[in-house]
Amino acid sequence: MKGVQFHAAFVLLALAFTLTSAFDPSPLQDFCVAINDTKTGGLNTLGISLARIDFAPYGLNPPQTHPRRTEILTVLEGTLYVGFVTSDNHLITKVLYPGDVFVFPIGLIHFQFNVGNTNAVALAGLSSQNPGVITIAKAVFGSNPAINPDVLVKAFQLDLNIVKQLQSKLWMDNN
Numbered sequence: 001m002k003g004v005q006f007h008a009a010f011v012l013l014a015l016a017f018t019l020t021s022a023f024d025p026s027p028l029q030d031f032c033v034a035i036n037d038t039k040t041g042g043l044n045t046l047g048i049s050l051a052r053i054d055f056a057p058y059g060l061n062p063p064q065t066h067p068r069r070t071e072i073l074t075v076l077e078g079t080l081y082v083g084f085v086t087s088d089n090h091l092i093t094k095v096l097y098p099g100d101v102f103v104f105p106i107g108l109i110h111f112q113f114n115v116g117n118t119n120a121v122a123l124a125g126l127s128s129q130n131p132g133v134i135t136i137a138k139a140v141f142g143s144n145p146a147i148n149p150d151v152l153v154k155a156f157q158l159d160l161n162i163v164k165q166l167q168s169k170l171w172m173d174n175n
Helices: 002-018 136-141 149-156 160-168
Strands: 049-055 060-065 071-077 080-085 091-096 101-104 110-114 120-126
Touching: 049 060, 049 110, 060 136, 071 080, 080 101, 091 101, 136 160, 149 160
Parallel strands: none
Antiparallel strands: 049 120, 060 110, 071 101, 071 120, 080 091, 080 110
């Protein structure tokens, strides 16, 4: 009789566990709770950010990547030439006008360039309140300490003097 009770209890527990569901929040949630970052517009604990980007005529948001999240860009004013490079080195581009929307997939190198002779404004939404940003040129040529120039000469097939000139520039953040 005890064997039947044990078997019935086991079946009941097994059924109970099959009816439950769980949600595993992003691991970023563990360290994003209660940040006070007014610069990126992060919405605490919601896992999203919103940024307004103002472009001067022919202004550029240089090639960059967000290693932790996808970006969606909406053009409010002006004309932007935008694009990203896929993991198999295929360039996807589009010219955006007011009201147009474009998505930059997580981790892919992307850019935005104002092709107009007037100001442009865009809103960028990111699927994380801490998406991270790596500006490619600054990361490669402006790292501290500097990457050995011989590595960059070989990697980019450039003359050593050009690499040293690029490394000597003051690479600014694009934010």
